[in-house]
Amino acid sequence: xxxxxxxxxxxxxxxxxxxxxxxxxxxxxxxxxxxxxxxxxxxxxxxxxxxxxxxxxxxxxxxxxxxxxxxxxxxxxxxxxxxxxxxxxxxxxxxxxxxxxxxxxxxxxxxxxxxxxxxxxxxxxxxxxxxxxxxxxxxxxxxxxxxxxxxxxxxxxxxxxxxxxxxxxxxxxxxxxxxxxxxxxxxxxxxxxxxxxxxxxxxxxxxxxxxxxxxxxxxxxxxxxxxxxxxxxxxxxxxxxxxxxxxxxxxxxxxxxxxxxxxxxxxxxxxxxxxxxxxxxxxxxxxxxxxxxxxxxxxxxxxxxxxxxxxxxxxxxxxxxxxxxxxxxxxxxxxxxxxxxxxxxx
Numbered sequence: 370x371x372x373x374x375x376x377x378x379x380x381x382x383x384x385x386x387x388x389x390x391x392x393x394x395x396x397x398x399x400x401x402x403x404x405x406x407x408x409x410x411x412x413x414x415x416x417x418x419x420x421x422x423x424x425x426x427x428x429x430x431x432x433x434x435x436x437x438x439x440x441x442x443x444x445x446x447x448x449x450x451x452x453x454x455x456x457x458x459x460x461x462x463x464x465x466x467x468x469x470x471x472x473x474x475x476x477x478x479x480x481x482x483x484x485x486x487x488x489x490x491x492x493x494x495x496x497x498x499x500x501x502x503x504x505x506x507x508x509x510x511x512x513x514x515x516x517x518x519x520x521x522x523x524x525x526x527x528x529x530x531x532x533x534x535x536x537x538x539x540x541x542x543x544x545x546x547x548x549x550x551x552x553x554x555x556x557x558x559x560x561x562x563x564x565x566x567x568x569x570x571x572x573x574x575x576x577x578x579x580x581x582x583x584x585x586x587x588x589x590x591x592x593x594x595x596x597x598x599x600x601x602x603x604x605x606x607x608x609x610x611x612x613x614x615x616x617x618x619x620x621x622x623x624x625x626x627x628x629x630x631x632x633x634x635x636x637x638x639x640x641x642x643x644x645x646x647x648x649x650x651x652x653x654x655x656x657x658x659x660x661x662x663x664x665x666x667x668x669x670x671x672x673x674x675x676x677x678x679x680x681x682x683x684x685x686x687x688x689x690x691x692x693x694x695x696x697x698x699x700x701x702x703x704x705x706x707x708x709x710x711x712x713x714x715x
Contacts, residue, residue, distance in 0.1 A: 414593060433687065440687065445510045446460040446461070477504070521556050615633035626662075
């Protein structure tokens with residue numbers, strides 16, 4: 370039997386080898402051949418936009434976890450910019466909910482009804498409390514986006530953090546209603562993903578492949594590339610879990626951007642509408658903090674983020690609420706005590 374050091378080193382080499390398999394030395398050459406993309410496939414965009422950009426983002430955090438159930442917090446924020454000026458900022462009330470594993474979730478049902486005036490068509494049955502909390506955060510994000518879609522002017526742009534796909538079937542009709550409302554009112558919509566699972570060629574990451582080919586072809590930034598136009602390129606088994614609503618793009622939105630992003634746009638947009646979306650994103654990608662990322666989304670993220678201090682404050686207020694009901698510290702420890710807290714002391 371090998372010693373622990375050798376076992377560890379073998380594991381590191383194995384993992385590094387798997388990473389190399391995902392991104393081989395000839396990744397760009399393979400991508401070029403497989404996709405058929407050339408310099409003409411990459412579209413330039415001029416950073417210019419005469420409308421407002423409305424960014425929507427949300428946050429969630431587990432506050433307490435008893436194993437049999439957990440308590441989470443979630444909220445969403447909206448930041449609307451016109452030029453360099455933030456003209457609107459909203460944050461939903463901080464929702465404190467239980468996220469029990471198993472069948473159904475009363476807090477989710479009530480929140481969904483409050484937001485959309487009808488019950489969810491599918492109960493929240495995930496076994497993972499963190500995933501449950503993310504679905505509740507999505508509910509707040511979609512509600513905030515629907516509210517803004519009813520208020521913005523024709524030609525404005527809504528930018529979601531993430532994707533136009535949904536992680537829970539109850540949101541299937543919600544995202545369709547959002548897209549229909551935007552289409553009816555002439556409002557553009559897109560989703561920008563900071564980290565994507567989208568792959569090609571049985572597991573190769575698509576963003577670095579598209580970036581590498583752009584460098585080899587000397588494509589100047591900002592540019593965008595529709596990767597869903599190449600037949601059979603995308604690993605559909607990774608992306609067909611929910612109905613595809615959007616065209617998949619890779620975009621590098623500023624010359625000094627550290628990296629490109631995946632962007633999803635409704636598949637029925639014509640080339641002029643697509644170009645207008647990317648001109649808007651490039652126009653708002655010059656913030657020096659995260660150059661290349663639309664700064665209205667950065668602002669919404671920073672506004673809505675539930676940090677460690679907020680989590681601790683909520684936790685202490687729950688403890689005080691338990692105390693008012695005659696529950697003791699021993700009761701609290703019996704329900705929510707975690708030996709990892711004790712281990713961390715040593």
